[in-house]
Amino acid sequence: MVITSVDVIQSIIDGILYGSIYALIGVGFTLIFGAMQKLNMAYAASSIAGAYCGLGISAVLSLNLLVTFFLGPLVGGLIGILVYLVCFRFIPSREHLGSLMASIGALFLIDEIIVHETDGSPLNFPELGIFSEAYFLVGEFGFRGDLIFVLIVSLLAMTSIILMLYRTKYGLAARAVSQQMNAAILCGINPHKVNASTFFLAGVLGGLAGCLAAAAVGVISPLLILPLTIKGLIATVIGGLGSIKGAIIAGLLLGGFESLFLLVRGVNERDIYVFLLLFLFLVFKPNGMFGSIIDRD
Amino acid sequence: MTVLSIKNVSKRFGGVLAVDDLDLTVDKGEIVGLIGPNGSGKSTTINLICGVFPMDKGSIKLFDNDLKGLARYERSHLGIARTYQNIRLFGGLTVWQNVWIATRQNGIGSFAKKLGALFLRSQKSVEAVDELLDLFALQNKANIAAENLSFGEQRRLELARALASEPKLLLLDEPAAGMNSEEVQELRDRIFKVRDLGISVLLVEHVMELVMNVTDRINVLNFGKKIAEGKPNAIQGNALVQEAYFGS
Numbered sequence: 001m002v003i004t005s006v007d008v009i010q011s012i013i014d015g016i017l018y019g020s021i022y023a024l025i026g027v028g029f030t031l032i033f034g035a036m037q038k039l040n041m042a043y044a045a046s047s048i049a050g051a052y053c054g055l056g057i058s059a060v061l062s063l064n065l066l067v068t069f070f071l072g073p074l075v076g077g078l079i080g081i082l083v084y085l086v087c088f089r090f091i092p093s094r095e096h097l098g099s100l101m102a103s104i105g106a107l108f109l110i111d112e113i114i115v116h117e118t119d120g121s122p123l124n125f126p127e128l129g130i131f132s133e134a135y136f137l138v139g140e141f142g143f144r145g146d147l148i149f150v151l152i153v154s155l156l157a158m159t160s161i162i163l164m165l166y167r168t169k170y171g172l173a174a175r176a177v178s179q180q181m182n183a184a185i186l187c188g189i190n191p192h193k194v195n196a197s198t199f200f201l202a203g204v205l206g207g208l209a210g211c212l213a214a215a216a217v218g219v220i221s222p223l224l225i226l227p228l229t230i231k232g233l234i235a236t237v238i239g240g241l242g243s244i245k246g247a248i249i250a251g252l253l254l255g256g257f258e259s260l261f262l263l264v265r266g267v268n269e270r271d272i273y274v275f276l277l278l279f280l281f282l283v284f285k286p287n288g289m290f291g292s293i294i295d296r297d
Numbered sequence: 298m299t300v301l302s303i304k305n306v307s308k309r310f311g312g313v314l315a316v317d318d319l320d321l322t323v324d325k326g327e328i329v330g331l332i333g334p335n336g337s338g339k340s341t342t343i344n345l346i347c348g349v350f351p352m353d354k355g356s357i358k359l360f361d362n363d364l365k366g367l368a369r370y371e372r373s374h375l376g377i378a379r380t381y382q383n384i385r386l387f388g389g390l391t392v393w394q395n396v397w398i399a400t401r402q403n404g405i406g407s408f409a410k411k412l413g414a415l416f417l418r419s420q421k422s423v424e425a426v427d428e429l430l431d432l433f434a435l436q437n438k439a440n441i442a443a444e445n446l447s448f449g450e451q452r453r454l455e456l457a458r459a460l461a462s463e464p465k466l467l468l469l470d471e472p473a474a475g476m477n478s479e480e481v482q483e484l485r486d487r488i489f490k491v492r493d494l495g496i497s498v499l500l501v502e503h504v505m506e507l508v509m510n511v512t513d514r515i516n517v518l519n520f521g522k523k524i525a526e527g528k529p530n531a532i533q534g535n536a537l538v539q540e541a542y543f544g545s
Contacts, residue, residue, distance in 0.1 A: 176387045183385040187399035188345070188373035188462050199492045 003263065006140050012256040016073045017147035017254015018216060020154035024209035025232030026239060027158055027245030028202040034178050034242050035198040038099050042106035044228035047206030049110050050076025051214050052118075055125060077200040078205020084199035089192060107229070113131065114222045122221030125214035150212045152189050157208055158248055160196050161201060165244070169285040174198055230290075231258075233276045240291020250289060298325040300466050300497040301346070301370035306355030308341055309522075319355070323466060328498045330490060330508045330529070333518035334541055339501045340382070342518070343468050346499075347379055348372050359466065370373055374536075375464035380455045380472055386489055388444030392435055396426045396444050399461035406410040429457040432490065456487065466497050473504040483513045488512075509533065517541065 025044055032234065033041045054072025060065070063071075089104035127146070134145025165171035176184040178192045183189060213228065214220035235254050239246025255275070261273040301323040308316040318340040323329045331339050345352050348369045357364045357374055367375070373518045387395050400422040430436045433453040438446060443454060452472065458469060469488070473481050481504060488498060488511050502508045508515065517525040517532060519541040525532060532538055 167456055169398070172390065172394055175390060176398050179387045180385050183381070183387065184398075186373055186379055187458065188370050188401060189398070190368075190370045219507045 007263060008260065010141055011259045013141060013142065014147065015256040015259025016252050017144065017151045017255070017261075018259065019252040020151045020230070021209050021213045021216070021251075022231045022235045022254050023248045023251025024157065024205050024212070025153050025228055026235030026251045027161065027244055028205045028209070029232050029236040030239070030242060030244050030247045031198055031202040031205075034244075035174060035195050035235070036088060036093070036099075037178075038088065038096060039233075040083060040087070040199075040202075041100065041103040041111060041229065042087065043080075043103075043202065044232055045107045045110040045225045046079040046083055046203060047076055047210040047228065048214075048220070048222065048225050049079055049114060049210075050203065050207030051125075051206060051210030051220055052114060052123075053079075054211060055123065055214070055220060065128070068126070069208070072211040073204040076210060077203035077207075080199040080201075080203020080206065081196050084196050085204075088195070088199075107225075111222055111225055114225075115144035118222070120218040120222070122223070125211075125218060125220045127243050128215050146216055150216055151211060153208065157205055158244075161205065162244060164201070170197060172192070174284035180255075203266070214222070231274070234274065237278065238288050240288030241247055243288065245288035246288055300325050300327075301359045301499065303346070304356050304358075306342075307353045308338075308345060308350070309353055309370075314521050315344065316352075319518075319521070319523055321516055322525070323497045323499050325494060325497060326495060327514065328492055328500060330515040331499060331501045331518065332503070332505075332508055332515060336520075337518040337541075338521040339518055340470060341521075343379065343449035343470050343499070343501055346372075346468060347377060350439050352376045366509070371375070373462055373464075376463070377468065378459040378462050378464035378466070380467035380470060382471045382474060384448075384451045384452060384455050386443040386451055386458070388442065390443060390444055391440050392430070392446065393426060393439040395454055396429055396458050396461045399458045400425050401462055425461065425463075429460055430437075432460075432485070436512060448475065451474075452484075453487075456491075460491065460494070460496070462501060464496055466499065467491060469489060469500045469502070471504075472500070472504055473502055473507045478506065481507050497534050526530060534536075 025047065028043055028047070029039065031159050032038070032043065051072045053075035054068045059070040072082040083103065083106050087106050088099050091098040091102060110121055128149055131145040131149040136143040136145065136148070165174065172198070173184065173189050173194050176187065177189060177191045181191055209228070217224070231254060236247050238254065239248070239250030257277060258270060258274055262270045265273065299322050301321070303319055303321040306316055307314065319338070321342070333339055335531065344350060346357060346364070348364065348367060359377060362375055364372055380477065387398070389415045390398070420487065427436070430439055433456060435450065435453060435457060438450065438522055443451065446454060456472070473484055476484065485507060488500070491498060500508065500512060512529055515529055515532045517535070517538050524537045524541060525535045528537070
């Protein structure tokens with residue numbers, strides 16, 4: 001097969017559109033990292049679990065797709081609070097490894113629960129109605145309607161999160177806790193409540209990402225967990241730990257990059273190049289694109 | 298009326314008795330000094346009042362509320378505010394935001410109101426912040442990130458933020474450290490203004506120029522024990538105090 005420049009650009013476009021899901025997951029990791037200086041490894045798992053629950057509840061009550069997209073994020077947020085309570089709330093903050101290991105445990109637990117409940121087989125996820133059939137041609141390039149839907153919803157969600165962080169008192173409190181926990185407590189802020197809210201918000205983003213990923217692929221399966229975990233983390237690291245802007249841009253670029261190498265090198269080798277990209281960043285720009293050197297007293 | 302009453306409070310760190318059977322009171326509208334050589338237990342006392350760590354025995358009361366077992370933010374809600382020896386501001390937030398974050402919506406209203414307060418700037422809190430920034434001459438720096446302020450401005454901002462939570466009792470931990478004589482004068486005037494707002498002050502300080510000129514009453518600690526209490530001029534002449542500071 002001869003790969004033309006049109007093919008290359010087309011695959012990058014598809015990838016960037018799909019990359020908005022990585023951006024969402026990356027933003028979620030970043031939110032939690034910003035709040036607690038810790039990684040929540042169970043994040044992508046709870047995102048997929050949120051989407052599963054949304055799908056399940058909608059199926060049992062025979063509600064329509066719109067409700068799934070509402071329930072998925074909601075349950076994702078609730079699972080986020082549960083993960084916070086189990087893995088972060090009561091483990092002393094100086095025990096960095098403790099919370100990390102606990103959240104890895106939660107990752108496997110959630111994964112196992114899904115596998116047992118579904119017998120490990122993927123479920124069909126409803127397609128996005130008119131969006132799935134839409135296809136826009138601009139010159140020689142095509143834009144898949146469902147992926148445009150994914151991009152728009154992701155951007156809306158991320159914009160709302162940024163507005164919340166920078167324009168509301170909750171956001172100020174969250175930033176205050178992450179900058180100076182002790183002083184924030186003195187200002188009467190309950191840090192546990194703020195952190196739980198952050199986990200909820202991140203979980204809502206995750207549940208949304210889970211629904212979008214499942215809708216774009218057409219099926220939902222526990223096999224989505226690992227790639228979302230890894231690529232979300234890569235987007236977080238490449239964008240710069242703690243930088244929301246970085247996670248968004250890195251997520252989109254990662255999607256494009258991945259799709260390009262899928263075209264050029266095939267599905268078996270694709271992830272090798274994704275990891276090489278991470279490797280290059282870690283060697284030459286370990287703070288990522290927008291990361292500042294983390295400095296706290 | 299007694300705002301703060303500390304009774305028989307002790308705190309031990311390993312082999313060191315940091316605070317030993319301490320009694321201390323602060324009355325309404327009073328400025329009380331807490332002095333003593335390094336390691337005499339002043340900062341430990343402040344930390345016990347704020348709830349940084351639990352005390353071993355004794356009781357601390359704010360008005361009639363026993364503080365035992367309350368978390369630090371709950372003590373803040375009851376009306377205790379403090380400043381730190383080394384300034385702790387939210388460096389990435391603006392001056393205005395640093396103060397606003399500490400404001401409180403008093404008179405808890407409906408859930409909708411609370412939710413609204415989370416997202417919107419209530420008129421009352423905006424006015425309170427502007428007043429405080431005026432009082433501390435920070436109004437023209439309102440939109441600057443706190444980390445870009447000068448040292449003196451940061452100290453003022455920390456004080457403004459502490460007042461934003463509408464405290465009944467303000468704990469000042471060495472606010473004059475590193476200040477020149479002129480700045481100490483300004484600080485003294487500000488502490489008087491704080492008192493005029495009806496707030497009681499407990500001042501831990503090494504700078505005698507400030508302590509002697511601003512306080513109504515001074516408590517002297519040495520090795521965790523109170524060795525003297527009285528008016529500033531009485532303390533100055535106290536033989537025990539001179540021995541604690543200069544050795545005999």
